[in-house]
Amino acid sequence: MQGHKTVLVVGGTSDIGHATAKAYAGAGWRVVLAARNEAGARRNAEDLATRSGGPVEVRALDVLDTPSLAPFLDRLPALPDTVVCVVGELGEQARAQADLDHAVQVMRTNFEGPALLLTLTAERFEARGSGLIVGISSVAGDRGRGSNYVYGAAKAGFTAFLSGLRNRLSPRGVRVVTVKPGFVRTRMTEGMKLPPVLTAEADEVGRAILGAERGGDVLYVRPVWRGVMAVIRAIPEPVFKRLKL
């Protein structure tokens, strides 16, 4: 048991959010789930409480509702020890090219909302002098590709944000970890032929995020991704732009 430390999982209804909450609850943490879909979050909270026998709380939160972010944090029973932000939306690239509203939704959900919430979290952690912030970004942000660059650009922004936050806060007792899951086997990818070596189970991602408690800055859930993305980044642009990716 970790002596009843508290984790706030933002985006607690996604498969990765739920897996993360399971990993923390299983290790004896108090869990607070925040999600836009409160009914879905309650279903997950019931699951966590049944599995762990420990307490789980649910809070409604829409990270795109900017004015609600500070009151949300201030109304938590206590400032959590760790905040994990799993918020994200893949969206559809083709739609995002043609429909600006959809593009805005993808950009705000993957970058603006999470970044603003973590800005406010960081301010409170800095004042306290402790805390861990975990942001779930994506390998899609490592280089823009034709098939998903709106999402990828938002994630690239989030990755840069987390990097800067880490750089600013590391002397002040607050850690910031960037997690890049790679392919994840979830309900959404059921039946898809994903390369097994590159594909993590959702629970594996959850355990990796809990592992961030022990250290690390930028975490690829499957370490092989670090090499894959290094190669993809190293391809010269004149060649890269001709590839179908």
Place this chain on the structure above:
Amino acid sequence: MIEIAGWGRYPRHRTRLLAPRDAASAAALAAGRTGVVTRGNGRAYGDAAIGQAVTVSSRGLDRMRAFDPVSGRLTVEAGVHLSDILAAFLPRGFFPPVVPGTKFVTVGGMIASDVHGKNHHREGGFGDHVEALTLLTPSGETVDCGPDRNPGLFWATVGGMGLTGTILEATFRLKAVETGWMVQRTVVAENLDEAMAGLERTADATYSVAWIDCVARGARFGRSLIFAAEHATRAELDALRPGAEPFPAAKAGRLSVPLDLPAFTLNRLSVAAFNELYFRAGAAKAGQPFLVAWNPYFFPLDGIGDWGRIYGRRGFLQHQCVIPPAAAKAVLTAVIERLSRRGSASFLAVLKVLRAGSGLMSFPIEGYTLALDLHVTDDVFPLLDEIDRLVVEAGGRLYLAKDARQSRETFEASYPALSRFREIRRGLGAEGRVVSQLSARLGI
């Protein structure tokens, strides 16, 4: 469209695969579809969990709902894995009432197949312990049923191979255990007579099962090792292994079979050698009771990931039959003789006593059950057809969760509740709509 198979990797079929995120989306996705069946974790060996046109995965229905530590009563969604239940509740002193030979099954799958464990002779099938379940019927209704509520629908769903609709949720009781260890006794039986007598003699044990050597001939024909076991009490654990962790965790399998082995690795010599080693190792432990952790006792093959791959690319067939007591000796002898003659018989042949099952289409009847696995070769099909005939003529039947190939004739002759089951399906509007490859093959 994708191609999927059961755990035996034979046969393979094309299907659409849908994965609802919760009960409401399961209802929305299934509405108006035909040729659809629900799939759990794909551990049925043959074609039971492959929809004729559409397969609905219960992967998203994997949330636990509630647990009462006083009664042990647990309510979970149907896609929850047995392994998750063990991980969450064994450390708290609770064990599932019935477990099959692998923990990587879903609760919905355990009910649909009315799975049996090594305690069937004492405690019945998993379905006997279900107090309530929620079923999504083909008309899109959500119906609660149990032994005391809509019992007709309930007992058609227990063992009903998913053919009454989609199981969404179930409530059953876990039993209290003092430790995660088993006290095991091994009894050596030198031949088939001794094996059958030994199983009868160990019938007072909570768990009892025999491993039978289908290759040995002559005086050692049917030689077996009988494993009887009880959950170890705290006092027994302290006496036999002081200081041991009372609830050992399931260790992740260190062994796995990364490649399909070429079929020639399985032949008469290799199986005979394996069986000889296994028998000697087991016999050496006979007599004194000893401790074994829950995971290797109940789920020895879970330690070897993808073990089916030892049977090569063509996959393998499981064959499990049950034979009524009066005919058991004669039929078992005839079956094992045929396997022994073939030579490349089963690594893993298991003999066990069953009592009558409770579901309309539950596999168990009172008698002896023999489970085999055989790799797929051209000559295995006529051999199994012949075995099926012997079994069915003697009043026995085959386990649908393992079946991939029996004929409609043997099936119809051996499941007398079939016409009643068909009536219930007609009443539900399931006929022609809830259709798996198995139900299409067998004309259910």
